[in-house]
Amino acid sequence: MTTSVTGYTAIITRAEDSCDSLAESFGKIGILAISFPVFRIETCAYSDQIKEAFQELHKGSFEWLILTSINGVRSLHGLLEQAKAAGDVTSTRLPPELSVAVQGKATATAFKQLFGREHTLLPGTAVAEDLCEALLRAGVSGKRILLAMAARTRGIIKPQLERAGADVRELVVYSNSLITPGAEACDIVRMQNPAKTIFIFFSPSAVVGTIQALGENGTEFLARCWIASIGPITSAKLREIGVSCDLEASEHDEQGVVKLIRENLDYLKTSAKKIKSSH
Numbered sequence: 001m002t003t004s005v006t007g008y009t010a011i012i013t014r015a016e017d018s019c020d021s022l023a024e025s026f027g028k029i030g031i032l033a034i035s036f037p038v039f040r041i042e043t044c045a046y047s048d049q050i051k052e053a054f055q056e057l058h059k060g061s062f063e064w065l066i067l068t069s070i071n072g073v074r075s076l077h078g079l080l081e082q083a084k085a086a087g088d089v090t091s092t093r094l095p096p097e098l099s100v101a102v103q104g105k106a107t108a109t110a111f112k113q114l115f116g117r118e119h120t121l122l123p124g125t126a127v128a129e130d131l132c133e134a135l136l137r138a139g140v141s142g143k144r145i146l147l148a149m150a151a152r153t154r155g156i157i158k159p160q161l162e163r164a165g166a167d168v169r170e171l172v173v174y175s176n177s178l179i180t181p182g183a184e185a186c187d188i189v190r191m192q193n194p195a196k197t198i199f200i201f202f203s204p205s206a207v208v209g210t211i212q213a214l215g216e217n218g219t220e221f222l223a224r225c226w227i228a229s230i231g232p233i234t235s236a237k238l239r240e241i242g243v244s245c246d247l248e249a250s251e252h253d254e255q256g257v258v259k260l261i262r263e264n265l266d267y268l269k270t271s272a273k274k275i276k277s278s279h
Contacts, residue, residue, distance in 0.1 A: 006030040006265060009192050011199045011225075013206040015041045018070075022200075025258045029265070031198070036189055038209025040177050043075040044151075046082040053171045054083045057146060060095050062169075064135070064145040066157065068103040068128065073110040075174035076148045099138075103131045106253045126252035127231060128156040141165030151175040152205070154233070178209045186213060194224035198268070200257060202230045204237035211241060219243060226268060230257055 009032045012019045016037040023033035044050070056062065067073050080092040094100070094115060102108045102119045104126030111119055123134040140161050145168045147157055152175075158168045199222060201207050211218045222243045229235040231252040235245040247264055249256040 008032070008196050008198060008265070008268065009034060010261070011036050011189055011192070011197060013038050013200060013210050014202050015039055015071075017041070022254055022258070025255070026261070029258070029262045031261065034188060034192075036181055036185060036210070036213070038178060038181065038213050039205055040179050041071050041075075041174055042177065043078050043174050044172055046079055046086070050079055050171065050173070051083060051086075051088045053146060053169065054080060054089050057098070058089050058091075058095065060097065061144060062098065062146045063143040064099045064101060064140065065094065066101045066103075066131070066135075066145060066147045067107055067111060068131070068147075068149065068153075068157070070104075070106050070110045071174050071176075072148045072150065073102075073107055073114060077114040079173055101131060101135055101138075103128065104253050105251075106255075125231075127233065128154060132157055132160040135161060135166075136164050143167070145169065146171055148173045176203075176205055178205065178212065180213050186215070190214070190221065192225075194221065198226040198228055198261065200228050200261075201234050201238065202254075202257070204234055207234065207237045207241065207243075228257060228260060 010026050011034050012022055013036050016035060019033070019035040019037065023035065026033040057065070067076065077092060080089065083089045084092055094117070099120040100111065101121040102111055103123070105122070107126070108119050108122050121134055121138060123130040141164055143166050145161060145166050147168055147170050149170055149172055151172050158170055161168050199210065201210070210222070214221055219242055226247070227238060227243060227245050228247040228249070229238060229245045230249050232248065235248050238245045247260050249260040251259065
């Protein structure tokens with residue numbers, strides 16, 4: 001296995017097809033990245049419900065579209081392509097008068113790449129609560145909103161916007177299913193020196209999936225490693241299972257996490273917090 005320049009290894013606990021760019025970014029700062037996918041992202045099957053929502057969308061029935069993740073953007077676009085192929089819509093382009101709210105810079109970038117237009121609203125942080133506040137400031141009373149979402153969410157956005165008078169239609173476009181990495185992958189992770197290992201968590205579901213994958217004494221093993229979180233919601237899940245979060249990103253996206261690790265390498269090297277586990 002390739003060794004890292006710094007001696008540190010990052011364990012990336014996200015879907016396998018989302019690991020390559022992150023591994024490359026960590027490589028540039030001298031950290032070896034190991035992919036440890038604990039969930040799978042799957043676009044939903046094209047259905048009558050999705051067909052109906054897309055036809056309403058193209059008729060101009062919605063004033064706002066909300067996209068909360070890269071996976072949501074990709075799945076929505078893929079389903080629109082299926083709808084066009086089936087003759088249910090004439091184009092994958094969105095109505096020009098449609099306002100689009102996105103959560104996170106990475107989501108904004110993916111949206112522009114796939115849909116060829118700019119977003120309307122992007123809050124300063126990539127959390128649902130801030131997205132809701134930004135939409136409330138923009139004014140949503142009496143507005144029809146299409147929320148493209150995962151099958152399982154925290155359920156924050158719809159109730160908050162509906163209390164403000166919006167008509168929100170939830171449209172599930174992808175699912176997030178827990179998987180167990182192979183035995184070899186688990187062995188490789190457990191072979192790492194905890195004092196030099198940084199687990200990277202991008203979501204609460206990744207925390208749950210990692211504990212399941214590590215099996216017996218998984219929580220104890222995590223507690224001996226360095227733990228980095230994309231934001232407060234994921235950090236709260238870590239605390240819930242009894243693992244403290246050592247580093248939490250203030251910029252809640254992929255590059256924000258890389259920046260977090262890069263800026264704290266000296267802290268990792270000098271802190272006594274994990275020294276015990278290296279002996």
